[in-house]
Amino acid sequence: MGETSAILVEVFFETLSFWWVIIPTIFLGLIVGGIPGFSAANTIIILMPLTLAMTLQTGLVFMVTLYCSARMGAGIPAILVNIPGTAGAAATPLDGYPMAKQGKGQQALAISFVSSSIGGLLTTLVALATMPILARVGFYMHSVEMIVVMLFGISLIASIASQDMLKGLIAGFLGLMIGSIGTDVVYATPRGTFGFLELYDGVPLIPALVGLFAVSEAFVIIEKRVIVAKEGGAVKGSWTDTFDGVRIALSRWWHIIWTSIIGLIIGVIPGAGASIASFVAYQQSRSFSKTPELYGSGHPEGLIAPESANNGVTSGTLVPLLVLGIPGGATAAIMLVVMQFHGVSFGPSLFESQPKIGYGMFMAMAVAYLLMFFTILPLSRYMSHVTTVPTIYLAPMIISFTLVGGFVPREYMFDMYLALGFGLLGYIARRTGYHVAAILIGIILGPLLERYFLLALKKSDGDISTLFSSNLGNVLWVGLVLSLVLPIYFGRRRKQKVIPT
Amino acid sequence: MNPDKPRRQLGGELVIPVLAIVFTLYFFSTIWNSPWTAQVSAFAVGSILLLVCAMFILRCILSIRSGEGSLGFATLFSREDLATGRIGLLITTVGFCVLIEWLGFTLTTFLFLSISMIILAKGKRPVFIAAVSAAMALGGWAVFIWAFDTRFPRGWFETTMKAVLSNG
Numbered sequence: 275m276g277e278t279s280a281i282l283v284e285v286f287f288e289t290l291s292f293w294w295v296i297i298p299t300i301f302l303g304l305i306v307g308g309i310p311g312f313s314a315a316n317t318i319i320i321l322m323p324l325t326l327a328m329t330l331q332t333g334l335v336f337m338v339t340l341y342c343s344a345r346m347g348a349g350i351p352a353i354l355v356n357i358p359g360t361a362g363a364a365a366t367p368l369d370g371y372p373m374a375k376q377g378k379g380q381q382a383l384a385i386s387f388v389s390s391s392i393g394g395l396l397t398t399l400v401a402l403a404t405m406p407i408l409a410r411v412g413f414y415m416h417s418v419e420m421i422v423v424m425l426f427g428i429s430l431i432a433s434i435a436s437q438d439m440l441k442g443l444i445a446g447f448l449g450l451m452i453g454s455i456g457t458d459v460v461y462a463t464p465r466g467t468f469g470f471l472e473l474y475d476g477v478p479l480i481p482a483l484v485g486l487f488a489v490s491e492a493f494v495i496i497e498k499r500v501i502v503a504k505e506g507g508a509v510k511g512s513w514t515d516t517f518d519g520v521r522i523a524l525s526r527w528w529h530i531i532w533t534s535i536i537g538l539i540i541g542v543i544p545g546a547g548a549s550i551a552s553f554v555a556y557q558q559s560r561s562f563s564k565t566p567e568l569y570g571s572g573h574p575e576g577l578i579a580p581e582s583a584n585n586g587v588t589s590g591t592l593v594p595l596l597v598l599g600i601p602g603g604a605t606a607a608i609m610l611v612v613m614q615f616h617g618v619s620f621g622p623s624l625f626e627s628q629p630k631i632g633y634g635m636f637m638a639m640a641v642a643y644l645l646m647f648f649t650i651l652p653l654s655r656y657m658s659h660v661t662t663v664p665t666i667y668l669a670p671m672i673i674s675f676t677l678v679g680g681f682v683p684r685e686y687m688f689d690m691y692l693a694l695g696f697g698l699l700g701y702i703a704r705r706t707g708y709h710v711a712a713i714l715i716g717i718i719l720g721p722l723l724e725r726y727f728l729l730a731l732k733k734s735d736g737d738i739s740t741l742f743s744s745n746l747g748n749v750l751w752v753g754l755v756l757s758l759v760l761p762i763y764f765g766r767r768r769k770q771k772v773i774p775t
Numbered sequence: 776m777n778p779d780k781p782r783r784q785l786g787g788e789l790v791i792p793v794l795a796i797v798f799t800l801y802f803f804s805t806i807w808n809s810p811w812t813a814q815v816s817a818f819a820v821g822s823i824l825l826l827v828c829a830m831f832i833l834r835c836i837l838s839i840r841s842g843e844g845s846l847g848f849a850t851l852f853s854r855e856d857l858a859t860g861r862i863g864l865l866i867t868t869v870g871f872c873v874l875i876e877w878l879g880f881t882l883t884t885f886l887f888l889s890i891s892m893i894i895l896a897k898g899k900r901p902v903f904i905a906a907v908s909a910a911m912a913l914g915g916w917a918v919f920i921w922a923f924d925t926r927f928p929r930g931w932f933e934t935t936m937k938a939v940l941s942n943g
Contacts, residue, residue: 305918321923440831441788447824448795451802454820458813465813466802489868496859496895667904670891671911673868674884678875678927685926690872697868699794705851706788724816731815 281629282402282637289634289641292335296638296645299336303343304650308351308359310484310679314344315604322612330616331634337612338638341605342588343646345548346390349581353382354660355501355672357488361479362548362584364714365430365556367487369569369576376572377502379661383654384519385574386581391647392527393534393582398589398639400538408590409597411542414746417729421741422750423540424723427553427715429758430560434570434712445708449716450723452477459725460732472688481680481689482717485696486703486710488676492669493701501661501668516654522574529575530582533559537583541590548584549718555583561761564768589639596624596632609635783844785835787851792828799824863894879930880920885912 306317318325318337325333348359353370366386373382401408415423431446455466456476467473495501523530533555540551559579560569569576594600599620601607610620618624618631625632660668680693700710734740742748799821806814838844856862871887878886888908893901919925920933921940927933 317923440827440834443827444792444795444824444831447820447827448791448798450820451795451799451817451824454802454817458809460812461810463806463809463813465806465809465817466798467805468801493861493864496861496864497855666892666895667907669864669895670867670888673864673891674871674887674911675915677868677871678880678884681875681928682926687872687876687928690875694868694872699791702787702790702851706791707850708791720820727816728812732812736811 278629278633282633285630285633285637286641288331288630289335289637292332292638292641293645295332295335296339296642297649299339300343300642300646300649303340303345304347304350306340307344307347310357310359310480310488310676314341315608317344318605318608318612322608325612326615330613330618330631333612333616334609334631334635335638335642337605337609338635339642341609342394342585342639342642343650345394345585345588346387346581346646346650348584349386349390350383350657353386353577354379354657355488355495355668356491357672357676358483360548361483361714361718362552362587363580364483364487364549364711364718365552365580366577368434368556368580368711369571369573372570372572373574373577374658374661375502377661378515378572379502380515380654380658381519381522382572382577383657384516384651385523385577387647387651387654388520388523389530389534389578389582390585391643392523392530393537394585394588395640395643395647396531397534397538397541397586398636398643400535401589401593402633402636405593405597408538408542408593411539415543416744416747417726417733418741418744418747419750420543420726421723421730422747422754423543423550423554424719424726425754426557426750426757427550427719428723429754430553430557431712431715432758434709434715437570438707441708442712445703445710445712446716449713450720451716452482452713453717453720454724456721459728470688472684472686472692476721477717478684478689478692479718480683481693482696483714484676484680485693485698486700486714488672489693489697490700490704490710492672493697494704495665496669499664501665513655515658516651519654520651523578526575526578529559529578533579534582534586537586538590540583541587542593543590548587550722551583551587552580553715553719555579558757561757566761566765585643589636592635592639596620596635782842782847783838784847784849785838785844786846786848789832789835789846790851792831795824796828860895860897864891867891867894875928875930877930879933880927881912881916881932882930883928884915885909888912 302317303314306314317340325336328336345362348363349366349370350359352358352363352366354374356367356371358364358366370382370386373379428446431442434442453476455473457464457474464474536555536558537548537551540554556576556579559575560566563569563575565573591601591606595606595610599610601610618628677690677693681687681690703710703713730740731738734743742751802817803821806817835844839846867887867890871883874886875883885908888911889905892904892908896904916933916936920927920929921936
């Protein structure tokens with residue numbers, strides 16, 4: 275124990291000496307995270323020759339920092355212009371963008387940065403302390419358990435639908451139906467592809483995200499001169515808003531803790547990811563809030579939950595990578611390749627044979643989050659001015675850069691047209707009162723839910739009772755039912771208490 | 776019914792449910808003779824979607840019959856779309872998608888930004904708009920293509936610049 279502590283302290287200070295790598299990488303991460311299509315994974319692939327040329331430690335610090343800062347960067351356009359940089363930030367605009375429209379963009383950014391930094395830092399330390407236990411979580415999560423985790427995320431559709439249940443359900447189920455496009459996982463039978471080979475792998479996520487959020491938003495915002503609503507007041511651009519945001523986030527420290535832990539646990543599960551974590555965290559945050567009716571109208575807790583959770587995922591994905599050699603996501607898989615190039619072998623022995631590498635990755639994450647807190651937070655004052663740029667300039671910029679972002683992951687021109695198609699769908703949805711986030715939840719989680727559902731049925735020869743055959747699964751089912759029923763019960767009790775007064 | 780209250784324009788609200796029904800029926804037609812693994816999830820989700828769409832359409836019919844709603848499309852299309860330049864922006868966006876394959880990222884972005892901004896600004900400040908468009912397009916080229924060699928669509932400008940830069 276004492277020896278480990280000494281190594282941790284040594285590695286911490288050693289990592290801190292790489293500030294000259296970390297700080298520029300933070301800004302690079304903010305840029306690539308903020309533009310749909312330019313994920314951290316893509317950037318690390320593009321810069322792989324550079325990464326391989328660096329020393330192992332420098333390369334690790336670079337990759338880990340880029341991973342964390344891209345995650346944080348994805349929330350910036352989500353808050354300011356309603357465009358999530360990655361699917362992991364898809365729940366961020368639900369409350370972040372209404373805040374920006376009310377002239378509280380700077381405050382919202384500060385809340386996002388604080389909850390992301392603290393969430394990421396805290397989960398890194400928790401992951402470090404509980405690595406052996408967390409590494410086993412993946413072993414217990416089979417198809418049945420994953421079905422329930424997906425349903426936790428999908429149940430957010432019901433919350434979004436609360437204003438008009440039928441419209442919300444139509445949007446959510448339309449998303450699930452669109453998510454079913456492509457070949458089925460068992461026999462590869464093409465379904466609903468309109469004859470396009472490009473859709474055989476399913477609907478690509480980035481063009482859907484770009485279309486539903488960015489393109490449709492660009493067509494909507496041109497009605498106003500600037501994004502900030504008249505009643506929201508002008509953007510003041512003083513430090514007070516930043517400090518207010520920090521105070522609001524810190525006063526909800528418990529909220530940051532438990533939603534980031536949700537992210538950590540989901541991050542540990544291979545195949546899950548930041549999008550699921552942020553949807554689940556948002557839904558759970560709303561379910562157990564004393565003011566669920568404020569969610570969706572610019573409620574700080576609705577912003578804290580997805581941002582803490584998706585940054586909690588980053589440390590979670592490192593656990594199976596380092597302890598078991600199983601990457602928890604695309605970026606972790608690329609890190610695996612780079613580390614193997616340098617001759618690092620994974621598994622429990624890593625922490626005995628090369629403790630500086632094993633612990634070093636977590637320390638790099640901790641230091642990156644620490645430095646991010648101090649370097650990005652002051653920028654919120656200047657970033658928030660995006661909401662005051664006239665929309666006649668902003669809208670075409672959004673369209674051109676995000677549509678090209680839709681092209682980048684697969685290099686198909688088809689994907690740009692697909693993004694345009696989703697843009698029209700998103701525009702119609704926005705103008706007629708359907709929630710684009712509900713459509714996106716369906717598109718993201720639908721294919722995953724179907725895959726796990728079919729796997730469970732195949733394993734049990736079509737016996738549907740298999741869904742209730744595992745102890746952990748049953749615990750999760752109970753948790754799911756409680757998370758749906760208890761808020762209704764508490765809501766009724768609150769109303770009953772209010773009526774006599 | 777209050778005669779002073781404007782009637783709710785339900786035509787626009789029906790577009791998504793109608794699209795959903797058409798798409799679901801098409802989807803069903805593609806899996807009708809497929810193995811059960813391809814059908815089970817889609818039939819379950821599609822059936823619920825058809826059901827909620829039917830309920831929504833029924834609600835609209837009742838609303839129209841009671842005089843509270845009409846089949847108007849004002850929420851979706853209006854004269855404002857022409858006035859704000861939205862139709863123009865849609866046309867330039869389609870043009871952007873078509874041209875980028877031939878002209879590459881930089882030139883197409885410059886053209887798209889210039890024309891779209893001039894349409895939205897109703898022809899005001901063309902020189903400023905051209906300068907902003909050029910700066911954005913060149914900035915995008917410098918960061919994404921020149922510095923990071925990102926897989927953006929390439930055309931004459933990118934090829935020429937690559938040749939110029941590689942030959943010093």
